[in-house]
Amino acid sequence: MSTSTPEAVKKLVDNMQTDLRSLSMECKKKFPPVKEAAESGIVKIKTIAARNTGILAALKENSSEVVQPFLMGCGTKEPKITQLCLAAIQRLMTHEVVSETAAGNIISMLWQLMENGLEELKLLQTVLVLLTTNTVAHDEALSKAIVVCFRLHFTKDNITNNTAAATVRQVVTVVFERMVAEDERHKGIIEQPPAVQGNSNRRSSNTLRPCAKDAYMLFQDLCQLVNADAPYWLAGMTEMTRTFGLELLESVLNDFPQVFLQHQEFSFLLKERVCPLVIKLFSPNIKFRQGSNATSSPAPVEKPYFPICMRLLRVVSVLIKHFFSLLVTECEIFLSLLVKFLDGDKPQWLRAVAVESIHRLCVQPHLLWSFCQSYDMKQHSTKVFRDIVNALGSFIQSLFIVPNVGNPAIVNTPAGAAGAGGPATAQSGPGAAGVSGGVTPQPAFEYRGTWIPIMTVTVQGSAKATYLEMLDKVEPPSIPEGYAMSVAFSCLLDLVRGITSMLEKELGQSAPQTSPDPAMVQKKSSEQSDKEPGTRAVWVEMVNACWCGLLAALSLLLDASTDETATENILKAELTMASLCGRLSLVTPRDAFITAICKASLPPHYALTVLSSSASTLTNKSYSIQGQNVQIISPSSESHQQVVAVGQPLTVQPQGTVVLTAKNIQCMRTLLNLAHCHGAVLGTSWQLVLATLQHLVWILGLKPGSGGALKPGRAVEGPSTVLTTAVMTDLPVIANILSRLFESSQHLDDVSLHHLINALCSLSMEAMDMAYGNNKEPSLFAVAKLLETGLVNMDRIEILWRPLTGHLLEVCQHPNSRMREWGAEAVTALIKSGLIYKHEPALSQNQRLQLLLLNPLKELSNIVHADIRQKQLECVLQILQSQGDSLGPGWPLVLGVIGAIRNDQGESLIRTAFQCLQLVVTDFLPTMPCTCLQIVVDVAGSFGLQNQELNISLTSIGLLWNISDHFFQRGETIENELDKEEAILEKQAKEKGVPLNRPFHPAPPFDCLWLCLYATLGELCVDPRPAVRKSAGQTLFSTITAHGTLLQQATWHTVVWKVLFHLLDRVRKSSTTADKEKIESGGGNILIHHSRDTAEKQWAETWVLTLAGVARIFNTRRYLLQSLGDFFKAWEVLLGHIQSAALSKNNEVSLAALKSFQEILQIVTPVKDSEKPDALSAVNMPILIDPVTASGPGRPLERTDSLGERLSRYNGAEQIPPPAEIEDSALWWSAWNAWYRIGTDSTKPPTSSEKLAFIPSQPFLTALIQIFPALYQHIKTGFSMDDLKKLGVILHGAVSVPISSDASPFILPSYTEAVLTSLQEAVLTSLDVLQKAICVGPESMQVMYPAIFDQLLLFVEFSCKPPQYGKLETKHVANAKYNQIQLFAPAEWVALNYVPFAEKSLEVVSDLYQKTACHKAVVSEKVLKKIIKTLRMPLSLKYACPSESTWKLAVSTLLKVLSIGLPVARQHASSGKFDTMWPELANAFEDFLFTKSTPPDNLSIQEFQKNEGVDVEVVQLISTEILPFANFIPKEFVGQIMAMLNKGSIHSQSSSFTEAEIDIRMREEFSKVCFETLLQFSFSNKVTTPQEGYISRMALSVLLKRSQEVLHRYVEDERLSGRCPLPRQQVTEIIFVLKAISTLMDSLKKTQPENVDANTWAQVIALYPTLVECITCSSSEVSSALKEALGPFKDFMQPPVTKVQNGES
DSSP: OOSSSHHHHHHHHHHHHHHHHHHHHHHHHHOHHHHHHHHHHHHHHHHHHHHOSSHHHHHHHTHHHHHHHHHHHHHTOOHHHHHHHHHHHHHHHHTTOOOHHHHHHHHHHHHHHHHHTOSHHHHHHHHHHHHHHOSOOOHHHHHHHHHHHHHHHTSSOHHHHHHHHHHHHHHHHHHHHHHHHHHHHTTTSOOOOOOOOOTTOSOOOTTSOHHHHHHHHHHHHHHHHHTTOOOSSSTTOOOOOHHHHHHHHHHHHHHOHHHHHHOHHHHHHIIIIIHHHHHHHHHHHHHOOTTOOGGGSSSOOOOOOHHHHHHHHHHHHHHHHHHTTTOHHHHHHHHHHHHHHTSTTSOHHHHHHHHHHHHHHHTOHHHHHHHIIIIITSTTSOOHHHHHHHHHHHHHHHHHSOSOTTOGGGTTSOTTTTOSSSSOOSOOHHHHHTOOSSSOOOOEEEETTEEEEOOOOSOTTOOOOSGGGOTTOOSOOOOOTTHHHHHHHHHHHHHHHHHHHHHHHHHHSSSOOOOSOGGGOOOOHHHHHHHHHHHHHHHHHHHHHHHHHHHHHHHHHHHHBOOHHHHHHHHHHHHHHHHHHHHTTOHHHHHHHHHHHHHHHSOTTOOOHHHHHHHHHHHTOEEEETTEEEEOOOOOOOSOOOEEEEEOOOOSSOOOOEEEEHHHHHHHHHHHHHHHHHHHHHGGGHHHHHHHHHHHHHHHTEEEOGGGOEEEOOOSSSSOOEEOHHHHHHHHHHHHHHHHHHHGGGGSOHHHHHHHHHHHHHHHHHHHHHHTTOOSOOOOHHHHHHHHHHHHTGGGHHHHHHHHHHHHHHHHTOSSHHHHHHHHHHHHHHHHHHHHSOOSSOTTTOHHHHHHHHHHHHHGGGOOOHHHHHHHHHHHHHHHHHHGGGOGGGHHHHHHHHHOOOGGGOHHHHHHHHHHHHHIIIIITTTSOGGGHHHHHHHHHHHHHOSSOHHHHHHHHHHHHHHHHHHHHTHHHHHHHHHHHHHHHHHHHHHHTOOOOOTTTTSOHHHHHHHHHHHHHHHHHTOSSHHHHHHHHHHHHHHHHHHGGGSOHHHHHHIIIIIIIHHHHHHHHHHHHOOOSBOOOSSTTOOOOGGGSBHHHHHHHHHHHHHHHHHHHHHHTHHHHHTTSOHHHHHHHHHHHHHHHHTSSOHHHHHHHHHHHHHHTTOBOOOOGGGOOSGGGGGTOOOBSSOOOOOSSOOOOOOOHHHHHHHHTTTTTOOOOOOOOOOOHHHHHHHHHHHHHHHHHHHSOOSSOOTTOOOOOHHHHHHHHHHHHHHHHHHGGGOOHHHHHHHHHHHHHHHHOOEETTTHHHHSOOTTSOOOOHHHHHHHHHHHHHHHHHHHSOHHHHTHHHHHHHHHHHHHHTTTSOOOOTTOOOBOOOOGGGHHHHHTOSSSEEOOOOHHHHHHHHHHHHHHHHHHTTOHHHHHTTHHHHHHHHHHHHHHHGGGSSSHHHHHHHHHHHHHHHHHHHHHHHHTGGGTTTTTHHHHHHHHHHHHHTOSSOOOTTOOHHHHHHHHHHHHHHHHHIIIIIGGGGGGSOHHHHHHHHHHHHHHHTOOOOTTOOTTTHHHHTTHHHHHHHHHHHHHHHHOTTOOSHHHHHHHHHHHHHHHHHHHHHHHHHHHHHHHHTTSOOOHHHHHHHHHHHHHHHHHHHHHHHSOGGGSOHHHHHHHHHHHHHHHHGGGOOOHHHHHHHHHHHTTHHHHOOOOOOOOSTTOO
16 A cells, blocks of 8 residues: 555554654653653644645654654663654654654664664664665765664674674665666766776765765775775774675675676776685685695695685676676686686585586586687687686596595595595495495496486576575585586586587577677678688687587596486587587597597497597597696496496407497487487598497397398307397387488488498498408498498489499408398399489480499409309399390390309309399390390300209200290391491491401301301300200200201301311210219219210210211201202211211210211101101101111110200291202212221221220111111112122121120020021121122122122021130120020120021021022032031031021031032032032031030930931931932042941940930931941942942941840840849940841841842841840840840741752752
8 A cells, every 4th residue: 555645644644643642651650751752743743734735745854853752762772662663763764754864863863772782673674664665864874774784783692683684685785776776767868977087096986876876885895894994984883794795795796787887986896896805815715725734834824714715606606797798807817716626635615616606607608608709719818718627527537536546545435535524425435336226226427436426406507506505504514425526517518508509509590690799790791701700710719628628527427427317418418519519620529529429339448449549639638727637537437337238349359248238328329319410510420430330230239131221130159149128129229210320311412421431431341351361240330331321322323333332342352251241232232223213314315324333233243252143143133123124235234244154153153143044035035135145145155054053054055945046036137137236347347447356257147146056055065064965966956957047058158167067076076085984973862874874975975966966967958068069078077977986986976876877878768748757857857767776775866856846836947858869979989988997997806805995886786787788779880899898898797796795685685586686687688688689780790699608608607606706705605505694694795696697697598509509600619518518517516506406407408408409519520610519518417417516414305306307317318319329429428428327327325325215315216227228228239339339248247246246245244243233334235236136137128138148147147046145134125125136037037948059949
């Protein structure tokens, strides 16, 4: 409620009257004067109230009188009265009705009360009311009032003291507020500038207005009082404390800075009075050294006093805050002092308050800016700003370093324990480390055993001090441990925060911030830009000044921090500084901060060269702060951090594990943040950042995944990474940030991007160096990130492609496989995405870029490592699949890559490369430029030649076939394109004056393409692997056959000579030099057939194929080739090849050569189109009339249906008329000569007897001989006797060749069947052909008959005497009974069973002889004699013949031939042409009938009888064909025959007969027939000569005489032997004799009696008695024979006739 309303006024008046009444009442008794005054006062008031309308004004005028009674009342010193009076006075004051005079009176009264010590509190209240309600008290009165308050402050009563203190404070404030109000009132009035005051004039207050003057006087006296001088204005002060004075000074300075700034007088006071005072009062603190011995200083040093010191610091803070611009020099001193107070040898409390003061400065960045500008930038000034920062740094350091360095015993006592500032509140050192993990530990710093808790001291950005506010404490407080540290920590953070925020504003505005002086602001842009460097210079200086100290302190704190929040703050500060430095282009500090973060991210003492090198520049500096060294302490983490990961360090030498703590991870995130947000200012320090990240990623076990992004992976080796769950959840986040970091590289400018790439490259180089020579997992970080960076910067890929891929290609050559793998991964991924990326202009228009992108792919081919090749090929495959159609000019490059195969690459690589090629051939042949087709052929060829994977070689041959197909189908298009290209090339070549360099040049380009294809296939035909050769051969010949029509005729010449014959030469050479060693197996479990188990045999197959193919082409393209001109030469060469193949020491080759021979001689049936058996004939595959049976190891040419099917579609391509006969006889004779050479050489027996001699196989010889009949048809007209002889030699040689024992079971017939081998058949066929030709031929040819007989007879002899083949040991197969033994014969060679052959020859001889017996040549050449002579051999051997059939056939043939030949012989008896035949014949009979060989034991009875029948037949032949014609026959011959018959008739038995067979085995029949013939011949009346008769008579008598002896001996022996039976032989003999006797008796009966000689009779009769004697014998057999012998005698028993003499009866 206002005090001027009528109600209020009325109330005031009423109240005053009441007060006065109360006063008069109180003083009635004791103080009557007072009572009177009161009562008169009542009257006075009533009067005033009644008279005046403006009651208040009137009251104020009369206030002296109004107040008087109350003053008197106070003078009574009665408490009750005094209180009442003071209350009334205060009421007046509040209504502002007190005049100046009254006020003076009141103050004087108060003074008295004060002196009397009455009502002190009311007093103070009154003063306060007086001074605050109005401004009536001035000058002396005011000063008196103030002194009253001061005096009351120093009473003994505590309450009064405190109240007085508060009042003083309020009063001082009021004084200054009045001044401010006064200034406000006079603001508009322009004052005269005051005259300059001399410094000496202390009271320069004359120029001031009243209130200002009061304030001035008050402030001046306060300074005086604090300085312990007498006050000028405040008269009556009795005592004063400095603490209180300082507080007052501080409050004034703090609350009314504008007073000092606006009024020079006050500024003067500040400079002249306040600052010196402060400096003076600081002196004890400056001089004092804690712990120094008192005796050392001469005068006792005043100890620092906490209350004063603390208040001084508060004052200083205010001074610096508000009056820095006024007091630049003084502030420099103050700041230096502050810095000093942080020294370790100052008391703890002093250091704490100093830190608090500094903190107050740190939260005011503009101040710091000013310091820097005012001091650090000036040349000769103290570098205050730098010192402050460094001081904080060393302060923090000193807290960690134990003070008593000299005494090692208490090294572990935490700082503060030994301080002079009160009891040690810290825990003991070891206890500090013992924070258990179970409890959440208090946030703290811990460093080398020193544990300092962190306290929450302030809210960020404000400096709320604790100890600077302890105004009531007299004793220094005990500072809790960690307080000073926490404040210092906040200082640093606020410092960084402040600087940053200012700089952010600065850099964030387009116009530069101006310096604090507003007058400097200029509007013109030109000047602005000039101004810029100045401001910038301050920033640069600021950063330069503070970074070392900051870094030292922050690094240390970071190392010591155990609290996540604290760590976060430190890291944020370091990050901010790094970015600031980057923005100001301060490289060293930027790198230093980054290094710090990097080091903190890594495990302690982690050896990382990048960091140590850049850090060494820092660590070696120490900053001197006024004689104190701040060393950057290298971090030592014994801090007890939570370990979140254990991993391996990325080093060359495998070491133990390293651990990552949560703090490391936190630092890592900061580092990522730095790189992410401030990448543009990093420049060269990318190197540091990336190196560190690389190591961290390594330790955490992050491995790159697709596209280079890192994924948590597992390290393969070593005591693998261990991650806690805490970090596991972080990993994906970290990986993600890492990726985003590189993605953001797309926003960097080109220069920064190059910095980034260079950094990654050099990192990668280091990683490569490290990975050399060991198989440890390498760090792939750099490579993965290069890839990521490349992928996100595709739009400007050209500027970074070369450095990027250049480096990655180096990585690809690294010996470490993981490293390479990623290098390749990166290169290929970049190439692929580069090709897919939608460039502007598109790649198809930008050939240069396309080749640039593909080039690294090609470069990869120079690297030998298989895994690189694998990646390269996978890339090619993907490029083909996605980009194949648009490669265009890139094709040669891509094909080059596919074809860059080497045999050391291993099969999977080659397989992959091959897939690419297959894709190209199947999908892209039509779209690629035709000029690349030749490259495709070459590449396919190189796949054929690689030796790693057989199937690929084979398939690539199939691809060549497909390619040839493509050429064939798109022939015209390709031809046109190639011709165009050729024209361009020729033009270029002409311009350069060089010949056109192209393989097969003169041929047209399309033909050249074919020739390249053929040449490629030709190369494959001589590949070391048999399967490849086979396949290539078949393909080559098929393509030539199928597509040969497309070639120009002239090109055929090249095909024949350069392709075919060249190939034949090479194959022949390889075959003849091939290795004969056995190949154990074909790799894996493949068994090799014995016919292919040496290289030689495998080459043989190739030779076979090649020769057959060439022969077929000669056959099918006969007309085309004949028109070439040098056909005869080619024919000769071909025959030469056939000959050398036929004579090769390999059965398969030689046999095939003969087939080819047959083929080119066209011993084939040309089949008409309508009768084609299958598609094969479409390719004109000849079908042999008589295909050689491939019974031996040789095999017929394989004809695959698939080939036939392939070719069948070309059926209409060419229709070749059936080949006509080759007319040219020269060609035939050339062929005969070749045949003869082959025959002679192949059948010539080996000269030496060595085992290794080659022996041609049966099928070969068969085929050879089979060629002859057909060949003969063409040369028979000129076939001479010489030629026949040549032929004979060959036939004989061929038949004599033995077979190898392992082949014999297949060729030899089993002995039960008598079969000819095909060779023997062929031989006989040849002779048959000849013989038939002779038969129909002219007379001149008939002379050849005997030669043919000779040949055949030679063969007949083989039955008994197989031919010898050189000196070769052969095993002869003697007889059927040795059959089993033969199969397992140990001999290597088995002579053939010649028996069937000889027998067949014999039959031929017999037939031929029947036809030609009368032929002149046959007679004159004594053919019959030769036949008999030949037959004599089997006949004489008889049972000893290898085969039984032989002698039987020989006998029947002899009989047959004789039946024809004897008449002829008799006919020509006179000519003597047969003379030599007879003795031969006689010998033959003799040898046969009386053979020296014994019949085999197992001969059955029936067989024996049969054989005997044959003998009988011979004897009958003699009796019918020879003896009747004795007169035409030489006598000796007849004599021989007789002797023979004689011998036969008395033939004795063999000694080995068994009893049962005895009668049969005696050849009784035979003996009987001989005897009969002999007798018939003896007793015949046709005896031509006495001689003959004599011979037979002689024979008879010998026989009879012998019989007589035998019988006699028998009878004798029988008698002697008694009961014992006689030996078997003797019994047999006697039986035979008895039978002979009975035969003789029969003959005598039949003969004319006149033919019998008397002598004979006598001998016959003489036998009778002997016979009778035998009757006693015991043997029943003998008895029966005896019976037969005795029986016939009855015929001769007749009565004796009268002796007639001289022929008369």
